[in-house]
Amino acid sequence: MNIHEYQAKELLKSYGVPTPIGGVAYSDAQAAQVAEEIGGERWVVKAQIHAGGRGKAGGVKVVDTIEAVRKTTDSLIGTHLVTHQTGPEGSVVQRVWIEQASQIKKEYYLGLVIDRGTQRITIIASSEGGMDIEEVAKATPEKIIKEVVDPAIGLRDFQCRKVATAIGLKGKLMPQAVKLIKSLYRCLRDRDALQAEINPLAVVTLGEEEKLMVLDAKFNFDDNALYRQKAITEMRDLAEEDPKEVEASGHGLNYIALDGNIGCIVNGAGLAMASLDAITLHGGRPANFLDVGGGASPEKVTNACRIVLEDPNVKAILVNIFAGINRCDWIALGLIQACNALQIKVPLIVRLAGTNVEEGRKILAESGLKFITAENLDAAAAKAVAIVKG
Numbered sequence: 001m002n003i004h005e006y007q008a009k010e011l012l013k014s015y016g017v018p019t020p021i022g023g024v025a026y027s028d029a030q031a032a033q034v035a036e037e038i039g040g041e042r043w044v045v046k047a048q049i050h051a052g053g054r055g056k057a058g059g060v061k062v063v064d065t066i067e068a069v070r071k072t073t074d075s076l077i078g079t080h081l082v083t084h085q086t087g088p089e090g091s092v093v094q095r096v097w098i099e100q101a102s103q104i105k106k107e108y109y110l111g112l113v114i115d116r117g118t119q120r121i122t123i124i125a126s127s128e129g130g131m132d133i134e135e136v137a138k139a140t141p142e143k144i145i146k147e148v149v150d151p152a153i154g155l156r157d158f159q160c161r162k163v164a165t166a167i168g169l170k171g172k173l174m175p176q177a178v179k180l181i182k183s184l185y186r187c188l189r190d191r192d193a194l195q196a197e198i199n200p201l202a203v204v205t206l207g208e209e210e211k212l213m214v215l216d217a218k219f220n221f222d223d224n225a226l227y228r229q230k231a232i233t234e235m236r237d238l239a240e241e242d243p244k245e246v247e248a249s250g251h252g253l254n255y256i257a258l259d260g261n262i263g264c265i266v267n268g269a270g271l272a273m274a275s276l277d278a279i280t281l282h283g284g285r286p287a288n289f290l291d292v293g294g295g296a297s298p299e300k301v302t303n304a305c306r307i308v309l310e311d312p313n314v315k316a317i318l319v320n321i322f323a324g325i326n327r328c329d330w331i332a333l334g335l336i337q338a339c340n341a342l343q344i345k346v347p348l349i350v351r352l353a354g355t356n357v358e359e360g361r362k363i364l365a366e367s368g369l370k371f372i373t374a375e376n377l378d379a380a381a382a383k384a385v386a387i388v389k390g
């Protein structure tokens with residue numbers, strides 16, 4: 001699960017991490033009011049969507065009058081902001097975050113991520129933070145440094161100093177960097193985050209002083225831990241998620257939208273992956289990943305069909321069931337129920353194997369409905385691809 005920048009900043013603030021003073025606004029009038037309240041002479045108006053690359057796409061603007069805060073907010077709210085991370089359709093800006101503009105001296109990159117390879121939290125940092133970090137990683141990977149945390153010992157101060165030194169922070173900034181990295185680490189662990197990214201972490205000037213400040217923050221949380229993270233779960237913005245994926249999770253289905261035209265209803269994540277591969281191998285494109293899980297009742301199968309059919313690109317549905325815990329007769333009954341309830345017009349290609357397979361096939365054959373059956377996955381995928389290609 002992802003959260004917005006303003007939520008990430010509020011979270012970090014509660015861990016003592018320095019962030020600019022700001023407020024969220026849902027309208028231009030509210031934005032002007034927020035800017036008045038936080039004071040200062042320059043403000044940043046930042047579109048809140050679950051994607052990075054906003055700066056380059058015109059979603060982050062520095063302005064120096066309240067009127068400009070109002071106008072900029074008006075021009076952002078309600079628009080589809082397209083960044084290199086959103087895909088061509090973009091994300092609708094529903095709110096903006098207004099904060100005091102900082103006097104930036106230099107921008108750094110700081111990230112914490114659970115590295116699945118080493119199974120450890122890894123600190124990633126760079127002296128070349130800001131909007132071109134992807135380019136830095138590609139062209140000059142030596143400028144990205146990594147420090148692995150041993151879970152049995154935890155993050156030590158010397159590791160924080162090592163990271164800070166490597167990216168060129170020294171003097172009065174060193175103790176600030178140590179405190180900041182440790183707070184971020186504590187936050188990541190407490191809140192079951194998989195990833196926290198601060199880009200930029202900036203050295204800003206406040207009069208004579210220099211200070212480290214978080215100017216942008218992104219978090220990704222472990223969905224499997226949300227049951228024990230009530231405060232995090234409350235930050236969920238369903239408008240940023242695919243409505244079909246949200247509906248599916250409510251029915252205990254694991255659905256991920258893809259961009260092809262062959263809908264897939266499969267039991268088990270491994271078999272679902274294999275089905276997507278088989279479709280691709282035969283030259284087709286899957287419209288989704290959908291794992292109905294074990295013990296799929298007829299109701300669950302109907303819900304699965306409904307969700308798959310909500311995608312207007314779907315031209316055929318491949319049902320691939322290998323029943324161990326499941327039962328093929330249940331799946332067959334579910335498909336018949338779905339066909340009747342949903343008036344399904346697209347061809348259904350069905351491959352059943354495993355528990356009660358004979359009974360399942362008999363139910364389909366005697367239903368009077370036009371199911372296209374296949375003996376194995378390869379044949380089913382080939383038939384599905386041939387059908388959508390006409």
Ligand code: ADP
Binds near residue numbers: 055101102200215216
């Ligand atoms: P994104 O990563 O989505 O492009 P950021 O929040 O990182 O959005 O903003 C892009 C750039 O805008 C930053 O790299 C920084 O240069 C500038 N910026 C962001 N917040 C502030 C701020 N409070 N004061 C001054 N400049 C800022």
Ligand code: MG
Binds near residue numbers: 199
């Ligand atoms: Mg950023």
